[in-house]
Amino acid sequence: QLQLVESGGGLVQPGGSLRLSCATSGFILDSYAIAWFRQAPGKEREGVSCISRSGGSTNYADSVKGRFTISRDNAKNTVYLQMNSLKPEDTAVYYCAAARLLFRLCVISAGPYNYWGQGTQVTVSS
Numbered sequence: 001q002l003q004l005v006e007s008g009g010g011l012v013q014p015g016g017s018l019r020l021s022c023a024t025s026g027f028i029l030d031s032y033a034i035a036w037f038r039q040a041p042g043k044e045r046e047g048v049s050c051i052s053r054s055g056g057s058t059n060y061a062d063s064v065k066g067r068f069t070i071s072r073d074n075a076k077n078t079v080y081l082q083m084n085s086l087k088p089e090d091t092a093v094y095y096c097a098a099a100r101l102l103f104r105l106c107v108i109s110a111g112p113y114n115y116w117g118q119g120t121q122v123t124v125s126s
Contacts, residue, residue, distance in 0.1 A: 001026045002024075002025075002026040002027045002098070002115050003024065003025045003026050003117075004022055004023070004024050004096050004097070004098060004115060004116065004117035005022070005023045005024075005025075005117055005118070006020060006021065006022050006023075006094060006095065006096050006117045006118065006119060006120040007020070007021050007023070007120055008020040008021050008120060009094060009120030009121045009122045009123075010121075010122070010123070011123045011124075011125065012086055012122075012123070012124055013124070013125070013126050014086060014087060014088060014124055014125075014126055015085060015086065016086050016124070017082070017083060017084045017085075017086065018083045018086065018122060019080055019081070019082050019083070020036070020080065020081040020083065020094055020096075020120060020122070021078055021079075021080055022034060022036070022078060022079040022080070022081075022096030022117060023077065023078050024077045024078065024079070024098065025077065027098070029072070029074045029077045029078075029079075030053050030054075030074045031053065031100060032053060032098040032099060032100055032101075032115075033050060033051065033052050033053055033098070033099050033100075033101040033105065033106040033107075033112075034050065034051055034070075034072060034079040034096060034097070034098055034106075035047060035048075035049065035050035035051075035096070035097050035099070035106060035107070035108055035113060036048040036049045036050070036070065036079075036081045036094060036095070036096055036097075037094070037095045037096075037097060037108075037110060037113075038090075038092035038093065038094045038095070038122075039092055039093050039095070039119075040089075040091060040092040040093075043092075045095075045110060046061065046063075046092075047061055047107075047108030047109055047110065048060070048061050048064055048068065048081070048094070048108065049061065049064065049068055049070040049081060049108065050070065050106035050107060050108045051070045051071070051072050051079065051106055052101070052102075052103065052104050052105055052106040053101065053102075053103050053104075054103050054104050055071075055072050055074075056104060057104050057105065057106055058070050058106065059106055059107065059108050060108075061108060063089075064083075064090075067083065067084050067085045067086075068081060068082065068083050068084070069081070069082040069084075070082075079096060081094070081096075083122070086122075086124045087124060088124045088125060089124075090122060090124050091122060091123050091124050091125070092121075092122060093119040093120065093121050093122075094119060094120050094121075094122055095116055095117055095118075095119045096116075096117045097110070097113035097114075097115060097116045097117070098113060098114075098115040099112040099113040099114065099115075100112075
C-alpha cells in the first residue's frame with residue numbers, strides 16, 4: 001500500500017528554519033514526482049514546491065522562492081523540504097503528495113497528485 005508520512009513540523013520563530021521530511025513506502029520513489037502543498041486556516045490549499053522523478057527539475061511558488069529548497073533521496077525513499085527565513089505567513093499544515101508524471105516533469109497544481117500524506121503543522125510565531 002502506497003503511503004506518505006510527513007514529519008519535521010513544529011513551532012519556530014520568524015526567521016528560523018525547519019526541514020520537513022516525506023517518508024514514502026509501498027512504491028518505488030523514483031517512479032513518482034513529489035510535491036509539497038500547504039493549507040492555512042480559512043485559505044485554499046497552495047502548491048509550494050515539487051521535484052521531478054529525475055530530481056533534475058524543481059518548481060517553487062513565488063512566495064517561497066529563494067527560501068525553500070526541495071530535494072529527494074531515492075535510496076532513503078524520502079523527500080525533503082528545507083525551509084529557511086520562515087515568515088508568519090508560512091504557517092499552515094504542510095502535505096506531501098505523489099504523482100506519476102513524465103521523468104523530468106513536475107507541477108505544483110494538485111490535479112495530478114493522487115497520493116497524499118496526512119500533513120504536518122508548521123507554525124511561525126514569536
